Amino acid sequence: MEFAKTGMSCPDCRLADLCLPYGLHVNEVQQLARIVKNKRPLKTDEYLYLQGDECQSLYAVKSGSFRSFIAHADGSEQTIGFYLPGELMGLDSLQHGRFTCSTVALETGAVCDVPLSRLNELCSEIPGLQIQMMRMLSKEIVADHDKIVLLGHRTAKEKMATFILMLSIRYGALGFSNTVFNLSMRRQDIANFLGLTIETVSRQLAELSKQGIITVKQRGVQINNLDLLKAIVDIVPQTDCISDSR
Amino acid sequence: MEFAKTGMSCPDCRLADLCLPYGLHVNEVQQLARIVKNKRPLKTDEYLYLQGDECQSLYAVKSGSFRSFIAHADGSEQTIGFYLPGELMGLDSLQHGRFTCSTVALETGAVCDVPLSRLNELCSEIPGLQIQMMRMLSKEIVADHDKIVLLGHRTAKEKMATFILMLSIRYGALGFSNTVFNLSMRRQDIANFLGLTIETVSRQLAELSKQGIITVKQRGVQINNLDLLKAIVDIVPQTDCISDSR
DNA sequence: CGTAGTTTTGATGTCAGTCAAAATGTGTGG
DNA sequence: CCACACATTTTGACTGACATCAAAACTACG
Numbered sequence: 001m002e003f004a005k006t007g008m009s010c011p012d013c014r015l016a017d018l019c020l021p022y023g024l025h026v027n028e029v030q031q032l033a034r035i036v037k038n039k040r041p042l043k044t045d046e047y048l049y050l051q052g053d054e055c056q057s058l059y060a061v062k063s064g065s066f067r068s069f070i071a072h073a074d075g076s077e078q079t080i081g082f083y084l085p086g087e088l089m090g091l092d093s094l095q096h097g098r099f100t101c102s103t104v105a106l107e108t109g110a111v112c113d114v115p116l117s118r119l120n121e122l123c124s125e126i127p128g129l130q131i132q133m134m135r136m137l138s139k140e141i142v143a144d145h146d147k148i149v150l151l152g153h154r155t156a157k158e159k160m161a162t163f164i165l166m167l168s169i170r171y172g173a174l175g176f177s178n179t180v181f182n183l184s185m186r187r188q189d190i191a192n193f194l195g196l197t198i199e200t201v202s203r204q205l206a207e208l209s210k211q212g213i214i215t216v217k218q219r220g221v222q223i224n225n226l227d228l229l230k231a232i233v234d235i236v237p238q239t240d241c242i243s244d245s246r
Numbered sequence: 247m248e249f250a251k252t253g254m255s256c257p258d259c260r261l262a263d264l265c266l267p268y269g270l271h272v273n274e275v276q277q278l279a280r281i282v283k284n285k286r287p288l289k290t291d292e293y294l295y296l297q298g299d300e301c302q303s304l305y306a307v308k309s310g311s312f313r314s315f316i317a318h319a320d321g322s323e324q325t326i327g328f329y330l331p332g333e334l335m336g337l338d339s340l341q342h343g344r345f346t347c348s349t350v351a352l353e354t355g356a357v358c359d360v361p362l363s364r365l366n367e368l369c370s371e372i373p374g375l376q377i378q379m380m381r382m383l384s385k386e387i388v389a390d391h392d393k394i395v396l397l398g399h400r401t402a403k404e405k406m407a408t409f410i411l412m413l414s415i416r417y418g419a420l421g422f423s424n425t426v427f428n429l430s431m432r433r434q435d436i437a438n439f440l441g442l443t444i445e446t447v448s449r450q451l452a453e454l455s456k457q458g459i460i461t462v463k464q465r466g467v468q469i470n471n472l473d474l475l476k477a478i479v480d481i482v483p484q485t486d487c488i489s490d491s492r
Numbered sequence: 493c494g495t496a497g498t499t500t501t502g503a504t505g506t507c508a509g510t511c512a513a514a515a516t517g518t519g520t521g522g
Numbered sequence: 523c524c525a526c527a528c529a530t531t532t533t534g535a536c537t538g539a540c541a542t543c544a545a546a547a548c549t550a551c552g
Binding site for chain 2: 072074094101120133137138152234
């Protein structure tokens with residue numbers, strides 16, 4: 001998903017209102033833009049940072065999508081979440097200065113590099129930025145709570161439906177279609193994220209297809225009946241998004 | 247768990263280094279203390295705030311323990327977490343100004359009331375406070391990631407062992423015994439938190455008892471073999487705590 | 493076109509949920 | 523202090539949803 005051109009700066013970025021510049025005055029956005037470094041694009045499966053790395057910068061998704069996960073001593077992984085444009089990655093590192101998870105590109109994408117030391121300075125100078133920074137941290141917490149709810153007590157079908165619905169909502173909030181989109185992650189990633197096996201994910205997608213609620217063609221997903229999908233979920237995810245039809 | 251006396255202020259609070267004052271100069275802590283209001287103690291099952299309430303203040307646990315949970319339209323709940331002394335509650339509200347979960351006292355306890363507007367002002371004046379605030383938000387995110395890992399792919403036995411171990415670590419970090427403590431929450435709360443049923447929780451506790459790893463007497467838990475407990479968990483939770491024997 | 497990776501489909505097993513009842517604990521009023 | 527009622531926890535028998543194991547079908551890429 002191409003959105004903001006690589007090299008485009010905060011004042012001109014269409015994602016500004018979903019990102020750090022939200023609520024800032026024009027000149028403040030310019031100040032922010034001056035500290036943001038544009039990173040080169042990342043290719044599929046390229047790592048943005050590794051668990052345990054010292055954190056010098058936070059990264060905002062400019063285009064593409066990313067997966068973050070925690071690796072365990074035994075080699076197993078748990079996918080923590082997926083990041084779409086406008087979202088800030090690396091917020092887990094602010095506690096101790098090291099990333100607690102690894103993040104990898106799911107497709108070709110670009111990120112904005114926000115040096116932490118400069119960001120902290122700027123937060124002191126611009127109250128609005130400090131507020132927005134806390135908003136974004138809080139948003140991550142709320143999103144994580146949604147994930148806890150998702151993993152807590154739901155059946156495989158509910159998990160699958162919720163996953164599709166959350167993506168739909170997030171794409172919609174970005175100005176994309178909320179009924180037709182591509183899954184940038186593999187079945188394995190979905191399964192791992194939802195605490196299921198790939199076989200179960202495959203079967204649930206097939207089931208939802210058979211019921212006519214969605215149409216799946218490899219990575220491509222089309223939602224044919226949003227209401228039925230919501231009926232399966234029935235528990236309203238309080239995802240960050242601004243415009244939710246509910 | 248009595249810890250800091252009600253009425254005691256930040257500069258004298260034993261929990262200061264786990265809480266907002268961490269890293270501040272003495273005079274800055276005094277500034278902070280001036281905006282903190284002492285709330286009356288809460289009794290068991292008394293609500294601190296309700297999901298959907300407008301957030302005027304954040305609350306730091308002074309003594310006792312709390313449970314926060316999300317209620318769904320169908321009446322079901324998902325426990326999001328448990329709060330112990332020194333922890334800050336309500337961070338989920340910073341995004342939109344409303345609490346996204348309810349929080350209730352598990353036992354008699356007291357909290358510090360930190361008015362949000364004053365806190366924001368103070369963060370602008372005291373860079374160290376702004377940094378610490380972000381650390382605490384980040385800590386919450388890391389803790390939530392641990393919960394996602396916990397709920398993701400673990401068996402009932404692993405969940406139960408991890409739960410006991412995390413409590414052990416947190417009590418230890420507070421200066422309490424990490425081998426003998428009371429569960430302030432009911433079985434129902436543990437089950438709901440772990441995505442299990444009370445029957446399964448009961449059986450797993452019985453199983454761990456039978457193996458001699460722990461001794462359970464109602465709310466009381468004694469860990470007889472910390473290494474065996476860790477062996478069951480095997481996936482190291484990266485919980486916030488400072489001093490971890492591992 | 494051939495190989496490797498990914499996804500789907502099928503058959504079987506198992507862990508935790510459900511239902512039911514007993515045991516234990518907690519609180520209240522006599 | 524005891525008796526009774528109610529809540530919580532434990533134990534047991536059975537069931538079912540999802541995991542596991544295995545193989546086939548589909549895709550992608552050189």
